[in-house]
Structures are given as structure tokens and as C-alpha cells.
Amino acid sequence: MHELSVCQALIIQVQEIAKQHDALAVKLIKLQIGPLSGVEASLLENAFPLASAGTVAENAVLYIDRLPVRVRCQQCGAETEAAANRLICGQCGDYHTQLISGDEMLLASVELTKES
Amino acid sequence: MCNTCGCNITPGNKHFAYKPVEGGTTAVSVLKNLLAKNDDQAVHNRQHFDSHGVLAINLMSSPGSGKTALLEATIDALKHEFRIAVIEGDLETENDADRIRAKGVPAIQITTGSACHLDAHMVHDALHSLPLEGLDILFIENVGNLVCPASFDLGQHRNITLLSVTEGDDKPAKYPVMFRAADAIVLTKTDLLSVLDDFDPQRAERFVRELASNAPMMHLSARKQIGLDVWFDWLRQELHAQRDRVNQGKTARPKIQPEGVQLHVSTV
Ligand SMILES: Nc1nc2c(ncn2[C@@H]2O[C@H](COP(=O)(O)OP(=O)(O)OP(=O)(O)O)[C@@H](O)[C@H]2O)c(=O)[nH]1
Ligand SMILES: [Zn+2]
Ligand SMILES: [Zn+2]
Ligand SMILES: [Zn+2]
Ligand SMILES: [Zn+2]
Numbered sequence: 301m302h303e304l305s306v307c308q309a310l311i312i313q314v315q316e317i318a319k320q321h322d323a324l325a326v327k328l329i330k331l332q333i334g335p336l337s338g339v340e341a342s343l344l345e346n347a348f349p350l351a352s353a354g355t356v357a358e359n360a361v362l363y364i365d366r367l368p369v370r371v372r373c374q375q376c377g378a379e380t381e382a383a384a385n386r387l388i389c390g391q392c393g394d395y396h397t398q399l400i401s402g403d404e405m406l407l408a409s410v411e412l413t414k415e416s
Numbered sequence: 417m418c419n420t421c422g423c424n425i426t427p428g429n430k431h432f433a434y435k436p437v438e439g440g441t442t443a444v445s446v447l448k449n450l451l452a453k454n455d456d457q458a459v460h461n462r463q464h465f466d467s468h469g470v471l472a473i474n475l476m477s478s479p480g481s482g483k484t485a486l487l488e489a490t491i492d493a494l495k496h497e498f499r500i501a502v503i504e505g506d507l508e509t510e511n512d513a514d515r516i517r518a519k520g521v522p523a524i525q526i527t528t529g530s531a532c533h534l535d536a537h538m539v540h541d542a543l544h545s546l547p548l549e550g551l552d553i554l555f556i557e558n559v560g561n562l563v564c565p566a567s568f569d570l571g572q573h574r575n576i577t578l579l580s581v582t583e584g585d586d587k588p589a590k591y592p593v594m595f596r597a598a599d600a601i602v603l604t605k606t607d608l609l610s611v612l613d614d615f616d617p618q619r620a621e622r623f624v625r626e627l628a629s630n631a632p633m634m635h636l637s638a639r640k641q642i643g644l645d646v647w648f649d650w651l652r653q654e655l656h657a658q659r660d661r662v663n664q665g666k667t668a669r670p671k672i673q674p675e676g677v678q679l680h681v682s683t684v
Contacts, residue, residue, distance in 0.1 A: 302567065302568075309451055309454065313450070317444055323442065338563065338566050384592050386627075387596075387628040395628050405567070406449060407446045407447070413440055413442070415440060
């Protein structure tokens with residue numbers, strides 16, 4: 301399981317942001333995770349209390365925005381939703397598609413406070 | 417439980433994401449990859465490889481798919497043509513590195529303990545104890561695991577995913593993240609195809625194409641020395657391309673990684 305190491309990397313980034321803004325605590329951490337990112341959102345949630353313990357993010361709420369898999373067809377141009385293991389065009393069925401959403405593993409935003 | 421399809425963003429919790437910020441609170445928009453630190457280190461590693469003109473190739477597969485066996489066969493055939501070195505990742509033991517050293521090629525073993533993948537920092541530590549000077553190809557054998565290694569950029573130029581014919585031809589559909597990450601796919605242990613009646617290479621390839629991947633698929637047996645020439649030619653071509661890039665001051669990342677953040681940052 302690498303969700304703990306991903307979560308530790310997250311906490312390091314959040315700590316740096318909090319420091320830059322002279323914040324005493326982090327209230328909310330918002331992530332965007334897609335099914336093709338290779339990390340499981342629910343496992344990140346489980347790892348979060350462990351990784352955040354004793355840091356400025358200790359009492360933060362972790363909110364994970366789960367993004368859908370979407371592809372753009374290079375044949376017909378349609379943008380459709382797809383299953384993570386079937387990235388074919390929902391319109392014409394071609395597999396020459398480009399992923400436009402679904403592999404995100406992003407720290408989207410944080411909310412900081414000067415009160416601890 | 418449905419964790420990945422987005423259906424647990426319900427009308428009930430959706431407002432939470434857009435909750436107005438209270439007084440005394442600062443909202444900071446970030447939009448950075450969670451593995452940004454690893455990715456920065458990977459960029460640094462890639463600079464090391466490029467400044468020495470080395471082609472770095474990351475091999476990924478389930479445990480026992482034949483990564484080390486393929487490397488052994490490759491070294492036997494090409495060690496007079498190219499200077500090769502190997503970084504070996506394993507949970508425990510120096511066995512794989514010993515097998516490579518027995519072929520007369522430098523090998524560094526990284527034992528990850530409980531980590532199920534290599535990351536860019538581990539590879540950096542290892543590469544500074546390798547003679548990059550005069551090296552042509554550096555192979556990085558990742559930890560046997562079809563999940564985690566796909567998420568970590570190590571600074572390699574190309575990803576190879578191996579699939580042995582004893583694993584089942586539906587692995588690409590079951591592990592889409594890993595197979596999407598492959599610049600080329602190597603079907604291994606094809607000498608066993610005749611005794612396995614349920615592995616259909618065409619079906620395996622169809623699952624790969626359904627991941628919108630046009631990665632070449634090479635069929636080979638390291639044990640019986642079947643189909644290795646296609647793999648060797650692929651390596652020669654890649655090394656050639658790497659030298660051209662280096663001469664032009666360019667680099668390459670595995671095909672999966674360039675889009676990422678830029679392509680689809682949705683509005684927060
Ligand atoms: N029949 C057959 N067996 C093979 C072939 N290649 C590898 N094997 C066998 O498969 C087993 C695993 O091979 P390795 O090369 O150690 O596999 P690996 O992917 O390096 O394994 P880990 O590093 O533990 O993940 C060994 O018993 C090999 O002898 C092949 O082409 N044909
Ligand atoms: Zn893992
Ligand atoms: Zn289409
Ligand atoms: Zn091995
Ligand atoms: Zn360095």
C-alpha cells in the first residue's frame with residue numbers, strides 16, 4: 301500500500317503552505333482523485349489521521365473530490381464518460397481516445413486559520 | 417462499496433466542497449500533484465541520465481513475471497554492444513542484484529523493506545553509487561507489484577510492463593493504471609503458451625487497446641530465447657532516439673506522465 305506514503309507527501313505540502321501563510325492550523329484539505337491515479341481515495345482517508353497526527357493538519361477535514369473518467373475521441377470528437385478499464389469512445393466505440401479526466405491526484409486547495 | 421466512480425459525492429455532501437469560507441480563515445488554491453516532491457526529484461534524476469547520455473528504462477510487473485530473467489538474457493546478448501547497469505528494487509534480499517552481477521554488469525540493490533514501490537529519492541541514492549560515465553542503458557527493475565509502481569516517476573525515459581502468460585490474459589483490464597503506464601508491453605514465458613490453453617495473446621492485446629494504448633506488444637521467452645530480437649531492436653531504437661534527444665538538449669518522459677496536471681485541472 302502506497303497510500304500512506306502519498307498521504308505523508310500530502311502532509312509535507314500542506315505544512316509548507318501553512319508555514320508560508322503563517323497559519324496555526326489547517327481546517328480543510330481538498331483533493332481531487334481520479335480512478336486512474338493509482339491511489340484509492342478511501343485508503344487515503346484511512347491513512348490521513350495517521351499521517352497528520354501532531355502536525356498543523358491534525359484537526360483538518362479531508363475532503364476528496366472523486367472525479368469521473370472522461371475521454372475525448374480522436375475519431376469523432378465526442379467527449380464521453382468511460383470505465384477505468386475501457387477507455388473507448390461512448391459515441392462511436394473507437395479506442396483512439398485521449399484521457400481528459402480521471403487520473404488526477406491533486407491537492408486542490410486548503411483552508412487555513414490563524415487560530416489553533 | 418464504491419470508492420472510485422464518484423458516486424459517493426451525493427447531493428448531501430456536495431455543498432461541503434463549496435462551503436463559503438468563514439471569517440479568520442484563508443482559502444488557498446493549490447492544484448499541485450500530491451507527489452510533487454517525488455516528481456521534482458524525478459526531474460533531477462532525468463537530468464543526471466541525460467547529462468550522461470544514458471537511457472533509463474523502468475521494468476514493472478507482478479512478482480515473478482520474469483523481469484530479472486529478461487535482464488539476464490538481455491545482458492548475455494548485448495553486453496558487448498552496450499554498457500549496461502541495473503538498479504534492483506525488492507522488498508528483501510540481494511538475490512536479483514547478485515544474479516545481475518554474475519553476468520559481469522554493475523548492479524545496485526535497493527531493499528525497500530515494506531515499501532511496495534521504488535520512488536525517485538531511492539533511485540537517486542542508488543544512481544550516485546553507479547558509474548553513469550560511459551553507460552548506455554540503465555535498467556531499473558521495480559518491485560514486483562502491479563499497482564503502486566505505476567504512480568511514481570523515477571526519472572526514467574520509458575516504462576516497460578511485463579505480463580507473463582501464466583498470469584491470465586485479462587490482467588490489463590484488472591490493472592488499467594499499470595498497463596496504461598507502459599510505453600511497451602512484453603509478454604513473457606511464451607514457451608509455456610503451448611501448455612496453457614486459456615491464455616490468448618490476442619485477447620490480452622485487445623484489453624490493452626481498450627485502455628487507449630498503442631504500446632507495442634512483444635512476445636518472448638527469456639528461458640527458451642524466443643522472440644528476443646524484437647526486444648533488442650526496440651532497445652537499440654530507443655537508445656538511438658535518446659542520443660538524438662540528448663544532442664538536441666531534449667528529454668523524454670514515459671508517455672503516461674506528460675499530460676497529467678496541465679491537461680485536466682477542473683475548476684475547484
Ligand atoms: N518457462 C519460463 N520460465 C521463466 C521465463 N522467464 C522467467 N521464468 C521463471 O519465472 C520465475 C521468476 O522469474 P524472475 O526473472 O525471477 O521474475 P521477476 O519478475 O524478476 O521476479 P521478482 O523480482 O521477484 O518480482 C523463475 O523461476 C524463472 O526461471 C521464461 O521465459 N519461461
Ligand atoms: Zn502500495
Ligand atoms: Zn468517437
Ligand atoms: Zn526480479
Ligand atoms: Zn543528484
